[in-house]
Amino acid sequence: MMLLALAGAGKACAQQTGTYSVDNPDDIRHLCHAVDGQVLNDKGIAFIREPGRIGQFPPPGRNYRVYEDIFHSMAGVIPGDTPEMIKAKMQAFWLRDRAKLKCQMLGFSITGGNILKLAVEKNSHLVLGDVTRRWNLDLNLVDPADGETLLDYVDRELIRATGNGMETVLRRHQAQIIKYGAKRAREL
Secondary structure (H helix, E strand, O other): OHHHHHHHHHHHHHHHHOOOOOOOHHHHHHHHHHHOOOOOOOOOOOOOOOOOOOOOOOOOOOOOOHHHHHHHHHHOOOOOOOHHHHHHHHHHHHHHHHHHOEEOOOOOOOOOEEHHHHHHHOOOHHHHHHHHHHOOOOOOOOEOOOOEOHHHHHHHHHHHHOOOOHHHHHHHHHHHHHHOOOOOHHHO
């Protein structure tokens, strides 16, 4: 009961300050939903950041990087940080806390799987682009949920997708993560 009260207090604090914590399960859930493509703010409602349209659902085809706001908050990025500072903070955060970024959601094939596997499964190309090109995060966590790295997971999904429309998408993801250093668990 005490844990529930503390979790609720932590979430209330996050809503008031606009900060997110990797130690708050609700904040991790919001991040997972944002990566999944659902545009959520810290109260769990869809929104647009354009003046006069706050609180509305985004029009089809529009991308709002809510996941980026949450990642930045968890990493301690502040307004005025240079791209180099943001990259350094994101890398430090990722190495320290990536094992905590587990997603438990309907439609995700790995219960408690790492958030990058969710990004691949949901074809969140914006997330994968930021993780690789902008932040250059280490992609070689062996996920306790399935004993695989991100590349192992993509390889397995490619076998399942052979001959269907997802094969091309997964091959693109595979090439991208290999380019940025992804390895298989047996290579580590």
